[in-house]
Amino acid sequence: MVALLRKYLSQFLVLSDEELEALMNEIEVRSYDKKVRLTDIGDVEENLHFIVKGLARKYFYKGKEEVITQIAKEGELICSSVSFFSGNPSGYIVETIEPTTVYTLQKERLEHLYRQFPKLEKLSRLIITELFLQKEYWELERIRYNTKERFLRFMSENPDLFQRVPQKYLASYLNIKPETFSRLKHLLRNKRGSEKSSTR
Amino acid sequence: METRAYLDHTYAYLKRFMELSRSDFDMLVPFLELRTFDKKTIMVQQGEVDNYLNIVLKGLVRKYVRTQKGEVTIQLATEGHVVQSEISFHKRIPSDVILETLENTVVASIHYENMQQALQTLPFAEALGRSIVVHMFIKRDLSYMDQLKMTTRERFLRYLTNHPHMLQRVPQKILASYLNIKPETFSRLKHLAMKK
Numbered sequence: 143m144v145a146l147l148r149k150y151l152s153q154f155l156v157l158s159d160e161e162l163e164a165l166m167n168e169i170e171v172r173s174y175d176k177k178v179r180l181t182d183i184g185d186v187e188e189n190l191h192f193i194v195k196g197l198a199r200k201y202f203y204k205g206k207e208e209v210i211t212q213i214a215k216e217g218e219l220i221c222s223s224v225s226f227f228s229g230n231p232s233g234y235i236v237e238t239i240e241p242t243t244v245y246t247l248q249k250e251r252l253e254h255l256y257r258q259f260p261k262l263e264k265l266s267r268l269i270i271t272e273l274f275l276q277k278e279y280w281e282l283e284r285i286r287y288n289t290k291e292r293f294l295r296f297m298s299e300n301p302d303l304f305q306r307v308p309q310k311y312l313a314s315y316l317n318i319k320p321e322t323f324s325r326l327k328h329l330l331r332n333k334r335g336s337e338k339s340s341t342r
Numbered sequence: 343m344e345t346r347a348y349l350d351h352t353y354a355y356l357k358r359f360m361e362l363s364r365s366d367f368d369m370l371v372p373f374l375e376l377r378t379f380d381k382k383t384i385m386v387q388q389g390e391v392d393n394y395l396n397i398v399l400k401g402l403v404r405k406y407v408r409t410q411k412g413e414v415t416i417q418l419a420t421e422g423h424v425v426q427s428e429i430s431f432h433k434r435i436p437s438d439v440i441l442e443t444l445e446n447t448v449v450a451s452i453h454y455e456n457m458q459q460a461l462q463t464l465p466f467a468e469a470l471g472r473s474i475v476v477h478m479f480i481k482r483d484l485s486y487m488d489q490l491k492m493t494t495r496e497r498f499l500r501y502l503t504n505h506p507h508m509l510q511r512v513p514q515k516i517l518a519s520y521l522n523i524k525p526e527t528f529s530r531l532k533h534l535a536m537k538k
Contacts, residue, residue: 202487202491204490204491209490209491211486211487211490223479223483224479224480224483224484227476227479227480228476228480233487260468263468263469263472264461264468266472267468267471267472267475270472270475270476270479271432271475273479274428274475274478274479274482275428275429275432275433277479277482277483277486278428278429278482279429281416281482281486282407282416282429282438282439285407285409285414285416286407286409286438288410317490
């Protein structure tokens with residue numbers, strides 16, 4: 143399990159054994175059932191979760207409708223990030239989709255680590271930058287591509303999520319109406335079929 | 343305005359991100375550049391790698407992307423705002439977005455290489471860098487949430503209430519694109535708002 147975290151962190155910088163150990167000492171391993179809320183609207187987010195196993199989503203309510211803005215799987219971070227960074231009450235709910243195991247780091251422990259290990263402060267800046275760029279990338283996708291293109295791009299990049307995540311969640315995340323999503327799904331099946339036949 | 347005054351502005355803007363003493367700021371100054379652009383100048387072209395992180399000191403910078411349906415405005419940065427082609431700057435890849443001035447503009451900029459150098463040599467730079475990114479992250483998250491949560495009318499009214507001067511500074515077509523409102527709808531909403 144630590145290997146997964148080490149791999150994630152190594153895309154930013156390489157930590158010494160000592161630094162990784164210090165980080166692991168501050169981390170708690172938590173396991174949740176499916177559909178458990180880790181953060182609710184109005185909570186102040188104190189925790190940052192790294193998913194070791196499972197799936198979680200982040201969403202807010204527009205009237206009665208859930209609007210999903212993140213679906214995170216193994217090897218990804220999730221928390222109510224704006225609340226975590228700003229200290230303001232969360233506008234989002236963070237909830238597991240599957241039974242999920244996470245490495246959890248509390249905010250105050252993270253700040254404690256900065257003081258001891260300057261490299262962790264750098265790591266933290268690089269991770270936040272990456273999260274920001276992902277957000278930027280996601281918004282550009284939404285602007286540059288139409289519904290059908292976004293659907294196909296997402297599905298080809300995340301075929302595993304199509305199997306694991308309820309369709310209405312994916313539709314919400316992609317900002318596509320459920321009916322449209324169902325219709326587009328056929329496109330995917332046809333595409334797969336034609337790929338299969340072409341390899342023969 | 344003189345260089346000194348522009349630097350004072352830069353210092354004031356940076357202090358919003360973290361507590362920064364004037365002497366710390368003075369250590370940062372050699373890494374910064376003041377850059378001046380005429381209005382309607384392309385600062386970053388599509389396909390070009392963006393080398394700068396900028397804070398607007400005077401003027402207005404528009405960030406937009408070309409799509410099949412035309413230009414879509416993503417950001418309208420005025421005094422105090424941070425603007426750049428973020429993905430291009432950090433990943434060192436060609437930019438998908440275009441930065442263009444709408445007015446005569448002065449920005450305080452840090453070049454990518456200078457930023458790396460500052461991060462290595464100035465003890466407070468990591469914290470400042472982190473704090474700027476966190477700030478940008480929060481702003482982007484909140485505006486995306488608004489985009490999904492609010493109706494066209496709500497977005498229009500809120501934007502013009504919070505940024506009343508923008509109607510004078512920005513062509514209506516561009517404002518409409520920024521707010522993701524059809525130009526016709528924008529005109530209609532404007533007339534309704536004026537009547538009140």
